[in-house]
Amino acid sequence: xxxxxxxxxxxxxxxxxxxxxxxxxxxxxxxxxxxxxxxxxxxxxxxxxxxxxxxxxxxxxxxxxxxxxxxxxxxxxxxxxxxxxxxxxxxxxxxxxxxxxxxxxxxxxxxxxxxxxxxxxxxxxxxxxxxxxxxxxxxxxxxxxxxxxxxxxxxxxxxxxxxxxxxxxxxxxxxxxxxxxxxxxxxxxxxxxxxxxxxxxxxxxxxxxxxxxxxxxxxxxxxxxxxxxxxxxxxxxxxxxxxxxxxxxxxxxxxxxxxxxxxxxxxxxxxxxxxxxxxxxxxxxxxxx
Amino acid sequence: xxxxxxxxxxxxxxxxxxxxxxxxxxxxxxxxxxxxxxxxxxxxxxxxxxxxxxxxxxxxxxxxxxxxxxxxxxxxxxxxxxxxxxxxxxxxxxxxxxxxxxxxxxxxxxxxxxxxxxxxxxxxxxxxxxxxxxxxxxxxxxxxxxxxxxxxxxxxxxxxxxxxxxxxxxxxxxxxxxxxxxxxxxxxxxxxxxxxxxxxxxxxxxxxxxxxxxxxxxxxxxxxxxxxxxxxxxxxxxxxxxxxxxxxxxxxxxxxxxxxxxxxxxxxxxxxxxxxxxxxxxxxxxxxxxxxxxxxxxxxxxxxxxxxxxxxxxxxxxxxxxxxxxxxxxxxxxxxxxxxxxxxxxxxxxxxxx
Numbered sequence: 295x296x297x298x299x300x301x302x303x304x305x306x307x308x309x310x311x312x313x314x315x316x317x318x319x320x321x322x323x324x325x326x327x328x329x330x331x332x333x334x335x336x337x338x339x340x341x342x343x344x345x346x347x348x349x350x351x352x353x354x355x356x357x358x359x360x361x362x363x364x365x366x367x368x369x370x371x372x373x374x375x376x377x378x379x380x381x382x383x384x385x386x387x388x389x390x391x392x393x394x395x396x397x398x399x400x401x402x403x404x405x406x407x408x409x410x411x412x413x414x415x416x417x418x419x420x421x422x423x424x425x426x427x428x429x430x431x432x433x434x435x436x437x438x439x440x441x442x443x444x445x446x447x448x449x450x451x452x453x454x455x456x457x458x459x460x461x462x463x464x465x466x467x468x469x470x471x472x473x474x475x476x477x478x479x480x481x482x483x484x485x486x487x488x489x490x491x492x493x494x495x496x497x498x499x500x501x502x503x504x505x506x507x508x509x510x511x512x513x514x515x516x517x518x519x520x521x522x523x524x525x526x527x528x529x530x531x532x533x534x535x536x537x538x539x540x541x542x543x544x545x546x547x548x549x550x551x552x553x554x555x556x557x558x559x560x561x562x563x564x565x566x567x568x569x570x571x572x573x574x575x576x577x578x579x580x581x582x583x
Numbered sequence: 584x585x586x587x588x589x590x591x592x593x594x595x596x597x598x599x600x601x602x603x604x605x606x607x608x609x610x611x612x613x614x615x616x617x618x619x620x621x622x623x624x625x626x627x628x629x630x631x632x633x634x635x636x637x638x639x640x641x642x643x644x645x646x647x648x649x650x651x652x653x654x655x656x657x658x659x660x661x662x663x664x665x666x667x668x669x670x671x672x673x674x675x676x677x678x679x680x681x682x683x684x685x686x687x688x689x690x691x692x693x694x695x696x697x698x699x700x701x702x703x704x705x706x707x708x709x710x711x712x713x714x715x716x717x718x719x720x721x722x723x724x725x726x727x728x729x730x731x732x733x734x735x736x737x738x739x740x741x742x743x744x745x746x747x748x749x750x751x752x753x754x755x756x757x758x759x760x761x762x763x764x765x766x767x768x769x770x771x772x773x774x775x776x777x778x779x780x781x782x783x784x785x786x787x788x789x790x791x792x793x794x795x796x797x798x799x800x801x802x803x804x805x806x807x808x809x810x811x812x813x814x815x816x817x818x819x820x821x822x823x824x825x826x827x828x829x830x831x832x833x834x835x836x837x838x839x840x841x842x843x844x845x846x847x848x849x850x851x852x853x854x855x856x857x858x859x860x861x862x863x864x865x866x867x868x869x870x871x872x873x874x875x876x877x878x879x880x881x882x883x884x885x886x887x888x889x890x891x892x893x894x895x896x897x898x899x900x901x902x903x904x905x906x907x908x909x910x911x912x913x914x915x916x917x918x919x920x921x922x923x924x925x926x927x928x929x930x931x932x933x934x935x936x937x
Contacts, residue, residue: 301822305758328703329702329703329704329706329707331651331706331707375895377901379902381900381901385904386649386703387643387649387861387904388900388901389703389708390649390703390855391853391896391897391900392896392900393649393898394850394895394896395892395893395894395896395900396893397893398846398850398889398890398893399889399890399893399894399897401889402886402887402889402890402893402903403886403890405886405897406886406887406890419760436867443878445895459897489628515710515845518707519710519711519714522707522711526700526704533627542639556722556729559714559718560715560718560719561730563711563714563715563718566714567696567715568713569807570696570699570700570708571695571696571699574699
């Protein structure tokens with residue numbers, strides 16, 4: 295019983311990581327209906343940026359994140375402004391294929407720059423620290439911090455969306471891009487800002503990706519799939535729904551792994567397909583695609 | 584005046600092209616008799632990539648089903664070939680046909696799930712399904728589990744017709760195998776092109792073109808878009824499964840990671856279609872020639888080669904979204920595989936319309 299409880303708690307905490315992967319995707323989709331096939335690779339790219347900054351400046355990973363965040367903010371703005379904005383329109387093919395090409399470029403670019411060797415971000419003493427919940431049941435501080443960060447990011451995003459002028463512009467563009475433009479909003483700038491914000495969220499996700507386990511340039515697509523599954527399970531346009539979706543994938547994976555170690559990933563995918571069959575619009579739908 | 588009009592699809596150019604195409608096919612059919620073995624093996628690759636590209640083009644370019652999960656059916660076909668030959672003991676040719684039929688049957692439960700997703704979300708959904716196929720087949724210990732397995736020599740060298748080729752052309756077993764696979768791949772590639780062309784010229788093709796242009800408008804004039812799309816999805820799955828089985832008959836070694844590789848069976852295929860021109864039959868043919876040239880000269884550069892492919896695809900999508908063929912066809916009004924129906928009156932005056 296304790297073992298099962300432990301498995302579920304680990305799954306919930308893992309779900310925090312998947313929610314962090316998914317929030318960037320959810321944000322982008324919610325505002326500009328862009329499905330970014332390079333999202334997983336952007337997370338890995340962010341992890342390498344943190345890694346390189348930490349190594350070059352001798353910082354710890356959290357310090358490197360503080361420096362990496364503005365860099366990635368700028369990168370996201372430029373990516374949207376110079377490339378992705380050109381693909382938006384009625385046709386879904388251009389954004390899909392351009393981000394697919396981008397995914398291949400990022401993977402292979404990282405391979406050239408950093409080789410295929412696995413890397414890891416160090417979190418110092420926090421890596422091994424744990425807190426005891428019950429006798430015989432302890433959880434790591436890093437996984438707890440991951441879930442707490444996911445919740446924190448959701449509060450921050452909801453504040454940004456519902457309490458600030460830029461958030462109002464985000465919501466207006468999401469609801470009706472043409473009318474928003476008539477009201478004097480520059481959609482292209484809004485989209486670029488949204489991608490920039492998404493890249494900052496991605497950088498936070500990358501920190502926890504890199505401190506939790508080894509990473510290498512090839513692992514992006516699998517993260518994209520987890521993120522996508524969390525978004526769909528949660529329902530489009532709801533950040534809390536995305537967290538719930540991440541937790542469902544996380545719990546399905548740890549429970550699957552508990553039964554048979556080889557079933558971890560498969561169990562997550564099957565949970566996603568099951569939700570899709572039973573609740574095609576997700577559990578907490580808000581936006582209509 | 585009714586008797587004075589007739590409807591034509593063929594154009595003067597298309598008739599010449601059909602003749603030239605037939606001549607090219609004849610040369611390709613006899614190529615194993617004078618060409619080198621290395622060329623034969625390269626062309627096998629060209630043929631199956633061309634067939635995959637035509638099928639993906641039918642899905643994405645005409646039916647609007649932008650899948651990035653076609654590796655599901657390539658891998659499934661490959662694994663079914665192994666299952667039927669190694670575990671059941673069927674001949675490889677029978678196994679290829681069965682693999683196609685079963686892959687087509689698998690399309691229905693798959694569609695039940697992924698058709699709930701629209702547009703770009705459909706794309707990632709198909710990818711998830713391909714991952715599920717990969718992870719499930721990696722559990723099948725009889726077919727090598729996660730590390731994969733090889734076809735026994737008895738299977739690869741005992742394909743029906745090989746003995747005949749050996750005695751008739753007086754060649755070694757390995758060459759006879761290449762020749763047989765070459766002809767099968769050629770037949771599949773040509774069969775796919777003609778099949779896609781036939782579909783597009785039929786009533787179903789008209790329905791697909793209508794859906795591509797506006798799904799809402801198509802439905803309002805009575806097109807059942809769900810059924811039309813399901814039909815295309817199942818047919819392409821069956822064909823893709825057959826091609827997958829043939830690919831793994833040639834490779835004679837299968838593993839889950841290779842058989843369900845998104846890069847090999849989807850990214851390259853999309854590249855071929857996009858470079859050539861999506862939504863045309865000519866596009867993938869142009870695309871495969873360019874892809875073959877790039878692959879021959881640049882594949883040794885490894886990741887730089889892939890970066891170049893990715894950048895080229897992005898460039899084409901941003902600046903010439905109809906691809907190289909589309910760019911020239913728009914400018915010079917050339918159509919090699921005409922689909923447009925034209926009304927021709929007795930005086931020879933032409934009025935165009937679809």
